[in-house]
Amino acid sequence: MQELAAAIRETARKLLEEKTVDLVIGFASGSLPLRSTPCFIRKPEDAAKLVFDAGCENNLANYLRQRDEKVAVVAKGCDTRAIVVLLQENQIKRDNLYIIGVPCQGMIDRVKIDALLDGKDLLAAEVQGEAVTLKTAAGEKQVALVDVLHDTCKTCQYGNPVIYDVLLGEPVKPRQADDFADVKAFEALSPAERKARLTEEFSKCIRCYACRNACPMCYCSECFVDCSTPIWIKKSVDPADNMMFQAVRVFHLAGRCADCGACDRACPMGLNLRTMTRKLVMDVKELFGYEAGVNLDAKPALSEFAFDDPQPFLVKE
Numbered sequence: 001m002q003e004l005a006a007a008i009r010e011t012a013r014k015l016l017e018e019k020t021v022d023l024v025i026g027f028a029s030g031s032l033p034l035r036s037t038p039c040f041i042r043k044p045e046d047a048a049k050l051v052f053d054a055g056c057e058n059n060l061a062n063y064l065r066q067r068d069e070k071v072a073v074v075a076k077g078c079d080t081r082a083i084v085v086l087l088q089e090n091q092i093k094r095d096n097l098y099i100i101g102v103p104c105q106g107m108i109d110r111v112k113i114d115a116l117l118d119g120k121d122l123l124a125a126e127v128q129g130e131a132v133t134l135k136t137a138a139g140e141k142q143v144a145l146v147d148v149l150h151d152t153c154k155t156c157q158y159g160n161p162v163i164y165d166v167l168l169g170e171p172v173k174p175r176q177a178d179d180f181a182d183v184k185a186f187e188a189l190s191p192a193e194r195k196a197r198l199t200e201e202f203s204k205c206i207r208c209y210a211c212r213n214a215c216p217m218c219y220c221s222e223c224f225v226d227c228s229t230p231i232w233i234k235k236s237v238d239p240a241d242n243m244m245f246q247a248v249r250v251f252h253l254a255g256r257c258a259d260c261g262a263c264d265r266a267c268p269m270g271l272n273l274r275t276m277t278r279k280l281v282m283d284v285k286e287l288f289g290y291e292a293g294v295n296l297d298a299k300p301a302l303s304e305f306a307f308d309d310p311q312p313f314l315v316k317e
Protein backbone atom coordinates (compact mmCIF):
# COMPACT_ATOMS: atom_id res chain seq x y z
CA MET A 1 0.00 0.00 0.00
CA GLN A 2 2.96 2.30 0.65
CA GLU A 3 3.97 1.98 -3.02
CA LEU A 4 0.42 2.73 -4.13
CA ALA A 5 0.29 5.81 -1.90
CA ALA A 6 3.63 7.00 -3.34
CA ALA A 7 2.31 6.51 -6.89
CA ILE A 8 -0.82 8.54 -6.01
CA ARG A 9 1.32 11.39 -4.63
CA GLU A 10 3.55 11.42 -7.69
CA THR A 11 0.58 11.36 -10.08
CA ALA A 12 -1.17 14.17 -8.20
CA ARG A 13 1.98 16.30 -8.08
CA LYS A 14 2.50 15.92 -11.82
CA LEU A 15 -1.11 16.65 -12.71
CA LEU A 16 -1.01 19.90 -10.70
CA GLU A 17 2.48 20.90 -11.86
CA GLU A 18 1.57 20.41 -15.52
CA LYS A 19 -1.77 22.16 -14.89
CA THR A 20 -3.70 19.18 -16.24
CA VAL A 21 -6.08 19.75 -13.32
CA ASP A 22 -6.76 22.54 -10.82
CA LEU A 23 -7.63 20.31 -7.91
CA VAL A 24 -6.86 16.77 -6.74
CA ILE A 25 -9.29 15.11 -4.33
CA GLY A 26 -7.80 12.23 -2.38
CA PHE A 27 -7.24 11.08 1.19
CA ALA A 28 -5.03 12.42 3.99
CA SER A 29 -4.21 10.68 7.27
CA GLY A 30 -6.75 11.05 10.04
CA SER A 31 -5.84 11.65 13.66
CA LEU A 32 -6.26 7.96 14.62
CA PRO A 33 -4.97 4.71 13.09
CA LEU A 34 -7.19 3.42 10.26
CA ARG A 35 -8.85 6.81 9.96
CA SER A 36 -8.45 9.03 6.93
CA THR A 37 -10.06 12.22 5.79
CA PRO A 38 -10.95 13.55 2.34
CA CYS A 39 -8.22 15.96 1.25
CA PHE A 40 -8.33 18.74 -1.36
CA ILE A 41 -4.95 19.55 -2.95
CA ARG A 42 -4.36 22.60 -5.16
CA LYS A 43 -0.56 23.04 -4.97
CA PRO A 44 1.93 20.42 -6.30
CA GLU A 45 3.95 20.58 -3.05
CA ASP A 46 0.86 19.63 -1.02
CA ALA A 47 0.52 16.33 -2.89
CA ALA A 48 2.85 14.90 -0.23
CA LYS A 49 -0.15 14.90 2.15
CA LEU A 50 -1.96 12.20 0.16
CA VAL A 51 -2.20 8.69 1.58
CA PHE A 52 -3.95 5.47 0.66
CA ASP A 53 -4.61 2.68 3.13
CA ALA A 54 -7.35 0.47 4.53
CA GLY A 55 -8.96 3.45 6.28
CA CYS A 56 -9.77 5.40 3.10
CA GLU A 57 -13.44 4.51 3.20
CA ASN A 58 -15.23 7.69 2.07
CA ASN A 59 -16.76 7.65 -1.38
CA LEU A 60 -14.97 10.63 -2.94
CA ALA A 61 -17.47 10.81 -5.82
CA ASN A 62 -19.50 12.76 -3.29
CA TYR A 63 -17.28 15.82 -3.84
CA LEU A 64 -17.39 16.04 -7.63
CA ARG A 65 -20.67 17.78 -8.41
CA GLN A 66 -21.08 21.53 -8.97
CA ARG A 67 -17.44 22.23 -9.84
CA ASP A 68 -16.37 24.33 -12.82
CA GLU A 69 -12.67 23.57 -12.44
CA LYS A 70 -10.86 20.52 -13.74
CA VAL A 71 -10.66 17.93 -10.99
CA ALA A 72 -8.68 14.74 -10.47
CA VAL A 73 -10.07 12.23 -8.01
CA VAL A 74 -8.54 9.19 -6.34
CA ALA A 75 -11.17 6.53 -6.98
CA LYS A 76 -11.62 2.98 -5.67
CA GLY A 77 -13.94 0.56 -7.48
CA CYS A 78 -17.09 1.70 -5.68
CA ASP A 79 -16.16 5.38 -6.15
CA THR A 80 -15.86 4.80 -9.90
CA ARG A 81 -19.28 3.11 -9.96
CA ALA A 82 -20.73 6.22 -8.32
CA ILE A 83 -18.88 8.38 -10.87
CA VAL A 84 -20.45 6.37 -13.70
CA VAL A 85 -23.94 6.97 -12.27
CA LEU A 86 -23.22 10.71 -11.89
CA LEU A 87 -21.97 10.84 -15.50
CA GLN A 88 -25.09 9.01 -16.72
CA GLU A 89 -27.23 11.51 -14.81
CA ASN A 90 -25.33 14.50 -16.26
CA GLN A 91 -24.22 15.65 -12.83
CA ILE A 92 -20.53 15.80 -13.77
CA LYS A 93 -18.67 16.32 -17.04
CA ARG A 94 -16.22 13.62 -18.14
CA ASP A 95 -14.03 16.28 -19.83
CA ASN A 96 -13.53 18.05 -16.50
CA LEU A 97 -12.63 14.91 -14.65
CA TYR A 98 -9.39 12.98 -14.34
CA ILE A 99 -9.86 9.64 -12.60
CA ILE A 100 -6.88 8.22 -10.72
CA GLY A 101 -8.06 4.62 -10.42
CA VAL A 102 -6.81 2.60 -7.45
CA PRO A 103 -7.54 -1.12 -7.00
CA CYS A 104 -8.94 -1.74 -3.53
CA GLN A 105 -8.82 -4.89 -1.44
CA GLY A 106 -11.26 -3.53 1.12
CA MET A 107 -11.62 -1.04 3.93
CA ILE A 108 -11.32 -2.02 7.59
CA ASP A 109 -14.26 -1.61 9.94
CA ARG A 110 -13.03 0.11 13.14
CA VAL A 111 -16.03 -1.20 15.06
CA LYS A 112 -14.91 -4.78 14.33
CA ILE A 113 -11.33 -3.89 15.35
CA ASP A 114 -12.47 -2.31 18.62
CA ALA A 115 -14.44 -5.47 19.43
CA LEU A 116 -11.19 -7.46 19.16
CA LEU A 117 -9.11 -5.19 21.39
CA ASP A 118 -10.92 -5.57 24.73
CA GLY A 119 -11.03 -1.82 25.33
CA LYS A 120 -7.35 -1.20 24.47
CA ASP A 121 -6.46 1.70 22.19
CA LEU A 122 -5.24 0.84 18.70
CA LEU A 123 -1.82 2.47 18.25
CA ALA A 124 -1.10 1.30 14.70
CA ALA A 125 -2.35 -1.15 12.09
CA GLU A 126 -0.54 -2.65 9.15
CA VAL A 127 -2.09 -4.63 6.31
CA GLN A 128 0.14 -7.19 4.59
CA GLY A 129 -1.72 -9.16 1.96
CA GLU A 130 -4.67 -10.82 3.65
CA ALA A 131 -3.38 -10.30 7.22
CA VAL A 132 -3.60 -7.28 9.51
CA THR A 133 -1.24 -6.59 12.41
CA LEU A 134 -2.83 -4.55 15.20
CA LYS A 135 -0.54 -2.81 17.67
CA THR A 136 -1.70 -1.83 21.17
CA ALA A 137 0.18 -0.98 24.38
CA ALA A 138 -0.18 -4.67 25.30
CA GLY A 139 1.62 -5.88 22.15
CA GLU A 140 0.75 -7.08 18.67
CA LYS A 141 -2.12 -9.17 17.40
CA GLN A 142 -2.65 -10.65 13.93
CA VAL A 143 -6.10 -11.00 12.40
CA ALA A 144 -7.35 -12.04 8.96
CA LEU A 145 -8.22 -9.03 6.80
CA VAL A 146 -11.49 -10.57 5.65
CA ASP A 147 -12.69 -10.84 9.28
CA VAL A 148 -12.37 -7.10 9.89
CA LEU A 149 -13.51 -5.68 6.56
CA HIS A 150 -16.67 -3.63 6.27
CA ASP A 151 -19.52 -5.93 5.25
CA THR A 152 -19.75 -4.12 1.89
CA CYS A 153 -16.13 -4.94 1.14
CA LYS A 154 -16.50 -8.61 2.10
CA THR A 155 -18.62 -9.22 -0.99
CA CYS A 156 -17.20 -6.57 -3.29
CA GLN A 157 -16.98 -7.63 -6.93
CA TYR A 158 -15.69 -4.28 -8.15
CA GLY A 159 -12.53 -3.55 -6.18
CA ASN A 160 -10.91 -2.62 -9.50
CA PRO A 161 -12.02 0.73 -10.91
CA VAL A 162 -14.55 0.35 -13.74
CA ILE A 163 -13.47 3.64 -15.37
CA TYR A 164 -10.20 5.61 -15.08
CA ASP A 165 -7.67 7.82 -16.83
CA VAL A 166 -4.73 6.22 -15.10
CA LEU A 167 -4.72 2.97 -13.13
CA LEU A 168 -2.18 2.70 -10.32
CA GLY A 169 -1.21 -0.46 -8.42
CA GLU A 170 -1.99 -4.10 -9.13
CA PRO A 171 -5.53 -5.34 -9.91
CA VAL A 172 -7.26 -7.22 -7.08
CA LYS A 173 -9.41 -10.37 -7.25
CA PRO A 174 -13.17 -10.09 -6.63
CA ARG A 175 -14.21 -11.31 -3.18
CA GLN A 176 -16.91 -13.86 -2.42
CA ALA A 177 -20.13 -12.91 -4.24
CA ASP A 178 -23.04 -11.50 -2.24
CA ASP A 179 -25.75 -14.12 -1.69
CA PHE A 180 -28.08 -11.52 -0.11
CA ALA A 181 -28.75 -14.03 2.70
CA ASP A 182 -29.71 -11.30 5.19
CA VAL A 183 -32.13 -9.70 2.72
CA LYS A 184 -33.76 -13.06 1.99
CA ALA A 185 -34.01 -13.87 5.69
CA PHE A 186 -35.76 -10.54 6.26
CA GLU A 187 -38.14 -11.18 3.36
CA ALA A 188 -39.02 -14.58 4.82
CA LEU A 189 -40.47 -12.92 7.95
CA SER A 190 -44.20 -12.25 8.22
CA PRO A 191 -45.37 -8.65 7.57
CA ALA A 192 -45.90 -8.16 11.33
CA GLU A 193 -42.41 -9.44 12.11
CA ARG A 194 -40.88 -7.22 9.44
CA LYS A 195 -42.72 -4.20 10.82
CA ALA A 196 -41.56 -5.00 14.36
CA ARG A 197 -37.97 -5.42 13.17
CA LEU A 198 -38.02 -2.12 11.26
CA THR A 199 -39.68 -0.25 14.13
CA GLU A 200 -37.00 -1.50 16.52
CA GLU A 201 -34.22 -0.50 14.11
CA PHE A 202 -35.66 2.91 13.26
CA SER A 203 -36.33 3.85 16.86
CA LYS A 204 -32.52 4.31 17.07
CA CYS A 205 -32.38 6.93 14.28
CA ILE A 206 -31.69 10.51 15.40
CA ARG A 207 -32.37 11.91 11.87
CA CYS A 208 -28.93 13.49 11.56
CA TYR A 209 -29.05 12.78 7.78
CA ALA A 210 -25.41 11.67 7.74
CA CYS A 211 -26.50 8.67 5.62
CA ARG A 212 -28.04 11.00 3.04
CA ASN A 213 -25.09 13.38 3.05
CA ALA A 214 -22.51 10.61 2.62
CA CYS A 215 -24.21 9.24 -0.50
CA PRO A 216 -22.94 10.55 -3.86
CA MET A 217 -26.32 9.82 -5.41
CA CYS A 218 -28.39 11.73 -2.84
CA TYR A 219 -28.08 15.16 -4.43
CA CYS A 220 -31.58 16.71 -4.73
CA SER A 221 -31.28 20.47 -4.33
CA GLU A 222 -34.08 20.27 -1.78
CA CYS A 223 -34.57 16.99 0.03
CA PHE A 224 -38.21 16.10 0.73
CA VAL A 225 -37.42 16.00 4.46
CA ASP A 226 -36.54 19.71 4.38
CA CYS A 227 -39.69 20.84 2.53
CA SER A 228 -42.02 23.07 4.48
CA THR A 229 -44.82 23.09 1.86
CA PRO A 230 -45.99 20.42 2.04
CA ILE A 231 -44.50 18.92 5.19
CA TRP A 232 -43.83 15.29 4.32
CA ILE A 233 -42.40 14.27 7.68
CA LYS A 234 -42.08 15.98 11.05
CA LYS A 235 -38.79 17.45 12.23
CA SER A 236 -38.95 15.47 15.46
CA VAL A 237 -37.84 11.85 15.48
CA ASP A 238 -40.25 8.98 15.76
CA PRO A 239 -39.97 5.48 14.31
CA ALA A 240 -42.75 5.98 11.72
CA ASP A 241 -41.27 9.19 10.28
CA ASN A 242 -37.75 7.77 10.52
CA MET A 243 -38.96 4.78 8.53
CA MET A 244 -40.65 7.04 5.97
CA PHE A 245 -37.38 8.98 5.50
CA GLN A 246 -35.40 5.80 4.85
CA ALA A 247 -38.10 4.25 2.65
CA VAL A 248 -38.08 7.32 0.38
CA ARG A 249 -34.28 7.57 0.45
CA VAL A 250 -33.88 3.96 -0.54
CA PHE A 251 -36.55 4.08 -3.28
CA HIS A 252 -34.83 7.15 -4.74
CA LEU A 253 -31.70 5.00 -4.98
CA ALA A 254 -33.33 2.06 -6.77
CA GLY A 255 -31.18 1.17 -9.75
CA ARG A 256 -28.70 3.91 -8.77
CA CYS A 257 -27.08 2.57 -5.60
CA ALA A 258 -23.45 1.60 -6.18
CA ASP A 259 -23.43 -0.50 -2.99
CA CYS A 260 -20.46 1.44 -1.61
CA GLY A 261 -21.71 1.24 1.99
CA ALA A 262 -20.94 4.92 2.68
CA CYS A 263 -24.43 5.56 4.10
CA ASP A 264 -24.19 2.61 6.47
CA ARG A 265 -20.71 3.61 7.67
CA ALA A 266 -21.77 7.22 8.22
CA CYS A 267 -24.57 6.35 10.65
CA PRO A 268 -23.53 7.32 14.18
CA MET A 269 -26.28 5.15 15.67
CA GLY A 270 -25.20 1.95 13.96
CA LEU A 271 -28.45 1.36 12.06
CA ASN A 272 -28.34 -1.48 9.59
CA LEU A 273 -29.01 0.43 6.37
CA ARG A 274 -27.40 -2.11 4.05
CA THR A 275 -30.19 -4.66 4.23
CA MET A 276 -32.53 -2.03 2.80
CA THR A 277 -30.24 -0.63 0.13
CA ARG A 278 -29.21 -4.13 -0.93
CA LYS A 279 -32.82 -5.26 -1.15
CA LEU A 280 -33.15 -2.78 -4.02
CA VAL A 281 -29.75 -3.75 -5.43
CA MET A 282 -30.84 -7.41 -5.39
CA ASP A 283 -34.26 -6.74 -6.94
CA VAL A 284 -32.89 -4.57 -9.75
CA LYS A 285 -30.24 -7.20 -10.49
CA GLU A 286 -32.70 -10.10 -10.46
CA LEU A 287 -35.52 -8.34 -12.31
CA PHE A 288 -33.58 -6.33 -14.87
CA GLY A 289 -30.11 -7.91 -14.86
CA TYR A 290 -28.71 -4.46 -14.07
CA GLU A 291 -26.03 -3.28 -11.64
CA ALA A 292 -25.63 0.47 -11.18
CA GLY A 293 -22.45 2.16 -12.31
CA VAL A 294 -20.77 -0.86 -13.81
CA ASN A 295 -21.00 0.12 -17.47
CA LEU A 296 -21.12 3.74 -18.65
CA ASP A 297 -22.79 2.76 -21.93
CA ALA A 298 -25.57 0.65 -20.37
CA LYS A 299 -28.99 2.28 -20.13
CA PRO A 300 -29.93 2.69 -16.42
CA ALA A 301 -32.60 0.14 -15.49
CA LEU A 302 -35.17 2.69 -14.40
CA SER A 303 -34.57 5.04 -17.32
CA GLU A 304 -36.26 2.86 -19.89
CA PHE A 305 -39.49 0.96 -20.22
CA ALA A 306 -40.37 -2.24 -22.03
CA PHE A 307 -43.82 -3.82 -22.19
CA ASP A 308 -42.38 -7.12 -21.01
CA ASP A 309 -40.60 -5.59 -17.99
CA PRO A 310 -41.12 -7.92 -14.99
CA GLN A 311 -43.54 -6.38 -12.50
CA PRO A 312 -44.00 -8.87 -9.65
CA PHE A 313 -43.88 -6.05 -7.09
CA LEU A 314 -47.29 -4.83 -8.25
CA VAL A 315 -48.99 -7.80 -6.64
CA LYS A 316 -46.61 -8.67 -3.79
CA GLU A 317 -47.73 -8.07 -0.21
Ligand code: SF4
Nearest residue numbers: 077078104106153156
Ligand atom coordinates in the same frame (compact mmCIF):
# COMPACT_ATOMS: atom_id res chain seq x y z
S1 SF4 B 1 -16.84 -1.70 -1.74
FE1 SF4 B 1 -15.12 -2.57 -2.95
S2 SF4 B 1 -14.10 -0.82 -3.89
FE2 SF4 B 1 -15.41 -0.03 -2.28
S3 SF4 B 1 -14.12 0.17 -0.49
FE3 SF4 B 1 -15.06 -1.87 -0.37
S4 SF4 B 1 -13.67 -3.28 -1.43
FE4 SF4 B 1 -13.07 -1.19 -1.94
Ligand code: SF4
Nearest residue numbers: 205206208209211267
Ligand atom coordinates in the same frame (compact mmCIF):
# COMPACT_ATOMS: atom_id res chain seq x y z
S1 SF4 C 1 -27.20 8.42 9.64
FE1 SF4 C 1 -28.32 6.97 10.96
S2 SF4 C 1 -29.11 8.24 12.62
FE2 SF4 C 1 -28.52 9.64 10.97
S3 SF4 C 1 -30.42 9.91 9.76
FE3 SF4 C 1 -29.28 8.23 8.81
S4 SF4 C 1 -30.12 6.37 9.77
FE4 SF4 C 1 -30.72 8.10 11.07
Ligand code: SF4
Nearest residue numbers: 215257258260261263
Ligand atom coordinates in the same frame (compact mmCIF):
# COMPACT_ATOMS: atom_id res chain seq x y z
S1 SF4 D 1 -27.25 4.36 -0.85
FE1 SF4 D 1 -25.45 3.96 0.44
S2 SF4 D 1 -24.50 2.19 -0.52
FE2 SF4 D 1 -25.86 3.06 -2.06
S3 SF4 D 1 -24.59 4.53 -3.24
FE3 SF4 D 1 -25.56 5.69 -1.58
S4 SF4 D 1 -24.03 5.68 0.07
FE4 SF4 D 1 -23.46 4.04 -1.36
